[in-house]
Structures are given as structure tokens and as C-alpha cells.
Amino acid sequence: MASVSASHLILFIASLVIAAGVAGTFTQGISRLSQGIDDQSLEVSEEVRTDIEVISDAGSPVYNNSSKTVTLLVKNTGTAAIPADDRFIDILVDGRYRTNVTVTVVDGAEWRPNNVVRLEIGGTDLSPGDHRAKVIVNGDEEVFAFRV
């Protein structure tokens, strides 16, 4: 009789341990998923809030032939601050990715909504004719066409 109670106790403990393991794994998985949803929603909301506008005057020259530099002025017309760093701003001139970019906020310390940054894209040896510059920030793309 004692052996029956002992085996019942062993089975009881084993079932509790297994149940705790299942519940723990499940809770951990869902908690990781929740963290993922949280991070993703933060990213999506930042993407939605980001809006930029190239305000350079296409009627005036934007390309400096002697320094081989294209200068663009880009305004933050969204509702979120964007880091004014070339790691967050992707620039393509005529489809070629450019890395030689200097970013300067011209009317403040940070690139907050309504502030303007100057992008100086160096090493762009452009021939006379039509050209396109594409600025990508946080998924928001702006194309600026100009003539040299």
C-alpha cells in the first residue's frame, strides 16, 4: 500500500514539474514575442512619423563643378526628430550609393521637425546633363532632379 502512495507521489511531482516546464516555456516564448511586437511598433511609428522634403531650388545650381560636390537642403517635415548623421541617411546620385556625405544642421543643433540639414555629397564627378539624387531616411524616399 505504501508503495502505491509513493508511486502516486512520484507521479504527482513529475506531473507538476512537467506542467511548470510547459507553462514556463510558453510564458517565455510569449514574452519574447511581446518584446518583438513592442520593438516593431516603435519602428513602424517612427517610420510613419518620418517625412522629409528636399527644399533646394532646382532652378539654381546645386552642383559645384570645382569641388565636385552636390549640395542639397533637406527639411524635416515630419513629426519626429531624425538623427543628423550620415549613418541614418542614404543617398544615391544617378543610382549610385554615395558614402562621402557631410551632414550639417543649418538652423539648430538637432534635426527636429521644421529644421533643415545641408547634405554635401562629395566626389560626384557629374557630366553636363540631367541627374537625379535620391535621399532615403527611415524608409521615406525623396527624389530631386537637377541639371548640370
Add this chain to the structure above:
Amino acid sequence: MGFSVSGSAAIIFVGVFLAFSTAYTASADGFERVSDARSAVDEQALERQNTVIDVTNASYGNGTLSVEVVNEGATGLSVGAVDLLVDNAYRDNFTARTVAGSNSTDLWLPGERLRLDVSAPNRPDRIKVVSGPGVADVEVL
């Protein structure tokens, strides 16, 4: 045997309950964050639709460029958010920046005239005024 089944069921139930409450909080917060962002962007799009600016006068004399812009839209704008480009160069060192004669206000209301004065050593060719929502107007001197 019966007690071990109910004990394990209770543990699993508590685990599922905790997991569900975490997931629900994260989803609700995330959804709210994204819908807030969408509503802010919608409001801004409406503001942009309601914005019209018109450079009515741009004159150059005695080394000073004077630009007069009228808010012809239906929404109030911010004077501080207005950008002036003279021959594609960004200018913010205004010698005067007044709305309807006042230099202390930041509000540029519909129908009001904004006057921007900047020093310029040479006569410029093109002027571009950009308002806060990104709506712009160009004037050739």
C-alpha cells in the same frame, strides 16, 4: 492521480494567463503607438493641404534683400519654421523678420504678410521661401 491532473492544469492555466496578459499589453501599446503616429501624420497632411504662400514682392537695394510673403492658406503658420533660400543658399541671419509689422510674434495667420530682410552683397537672382509644412514659393528677381 486526479489531484496531479488538476494541479498541473492549474499551473498551465496560470502560465497561459500570465502570457496572454503580457501579449495583450504589448499588442495594445503597439497598436496605440502606430495609430497615434498615423493620426499625427494625417493632421499634418491636412495642414499641408490648407497651406498656400505667395511671394508678393522681392526687392533688392542698398545691400539688403526684402521679401514679402502672404499667407494665402487657411491655416496659421509658424514664423520660426519659415526658411529662406537666396540663390540656393540657406539664409537665417535676418536683419528683420516681421509679421504685420510685429517682430515678436511667431504666429503667421491667414491673410497676414511676412516680411523678411537679409543682407546680400550682390543682387540675387532667385528666392525660395519654404513654410513649415514644406509648401514653397519661388520668385525670380
